[in-house]
Amino acid sequence: MNFTPAEIDSIDSIRHLIPPIASKVGHIMQRARNVKRSGFSLLELLAVVTILAVIAAVVVPRISSSKLAAQQEVNKQNIAEINAAVERWYFEKGSYPQLNLSDIAADIQYFPEGIPQNPVDNSSYQLDATTHRVIK
Numbered sequence: 001m002n003f004t005p006a007e008i009d010s011i012d013s014i015r016h017l018i019p020p021i022a023s024k025v026g027h028i029m030q031r032a033r034n035v036k037r038s039g040f041s042l043l044e045l046l047a048v049v050t051i052l053a054v055i056a057a058v059v060v061p062r063i064s065s066s067k068l069a070a071q072q073e074v075n076k077q078n079i080a081e082i083n084a085a086v087e088r089w090y091f092e093k094g095s096y097p098q099l100n101l102s103d104i105a106a107d108i109q110y111f112p113e114g115i116p117q118n119p120v121d122n123s124s125y126q127l128d129a130t131t132h133r134v135i136k
Contacts, residue, residue: 071119078116079134082125085110086132099127 082101089097089104097104101124105115118125126135 068120074119078118078125079136082115082134086127086134090132096132097127099129101125101127 085104086097086101089110101115104110115125117123127133128135
C-alpha cells in the first residue's frame with residue numbers, strides 16, 4: 001500500500017489514540033468477565049424443566065395406580081367387616097338385616113360411625129337376597 005504524505009500525516013495524527021482505545025476495550029472486556037451473572041440462561045432453564053418432566057412422567061402413574069390399589073383393598077376390608085356384622089346381627093337377632101343395610105346402620109353397636117361407602121365408586125353397599133353377603 002502506498003500512502004501520500006498527507007495520508008501519512010493524518011495516520012500519524014490519530015496513531016496516538018490507538019493505545020488508549022485498546023486499553024479501554026480491554027478494561028471493558030475484563031469488567032464483563034468479572035461481573036457476576038444474576039440469572040439463569042435459557043439452556044439451564046430448559047434442562048431443569050426437562051428433568052422435572054421426566055420425574056413427573058415416572059412418578060405420577062405410580063401414585064395413581066397405588067391409589068386405586070389402596071381403594072380396592074379398603075373395599076375388600078369394608079366388605080369383610082360388613083359381612084361379619086351381618087352374621088353377628090343374624091346370631092343376635094335371629095333374622096338377617098334389610099338388603100339396603102339401613103337397620104344395621106341405625107344400630108350404633110355395629111357401625112358407630114355409620115356403614116362405610118364403597119371407596120372405589122362411592123356407592124352404598126347392598127346385601128344379596130339369597131346369600132345375605134355384600135354384593136361386590
